[in-house]
Amino acid sequence: MSAVGFAILAGLVLAGALVVVLSENVVHAAVALAFTFFFIAGLYLMLGSPMLAVIQFAVNAAAIPILTIFIIMTTQSRRVRPASGALYLIAVVLAGAFLYGLWGLLGAPQTAFRPVSPEGLGARLLSVTLLPFEVASVLLLLAMVGAIVLARRLEK
């Protein structure tokens, strides 16, 4: 895996994430979210995990931003009021403290990654984690039914 490719992808991911949290136009934020997730899928590909990359692309980079833009159009809320300066200060301090606390854990030893084959991942998914897999499918069904029940208009 080339260091240049990783640096470019990581820079694009971080730039996209910054646009998502800083842009005053929510539509711009949603498009930046799509690009951020797209580049994270690229990182998964570099990591030798094509299965995860495809799922990341289909679900997170395609479906979720489209749903988000639908909601933005429905609620007509394209612009957001910027937060107060004190709130920004608190958020920067908290995020910085989080990073500082985590930084000590990052001295990982120098080993190479191993590619994760889709066959192996699928076999594990349907043997070792079969019960969580089924629970996840029930969770998705419940979320779908729940979203319909919550969002429908009540007849009067």
Next chain:
Amino acid sequence: MITLGHFLALSAVLFAIGLFGVLTRRNLIAVLMSVEILLNAAALAFASVAAYKDPVFFAGQLFALFIIVVAAAELSIGFAILLLVFRHAGSVATDVVEEMRG
């Protein structure tokens, strides 16, 4: 060579950016998008640890898959609740849902 530390550092910075967004955004849609960034940062950390440290079991990659599933469910329910808030208050600013705060 790109090591596990690089991936973990990237996901830590991504998580910090998402945390910043959750804390500062004044629009519920933008808050939910920041939560998505948080979940993806965690999934990236899980997947990279699995690729570097766990060549047999891929447990972290399975975790990343389940994180994507749970994130999709969370987002659909979150948006449904957000639509209810919009119908109730006519806005999706965070100020309109502060009635229950202590």
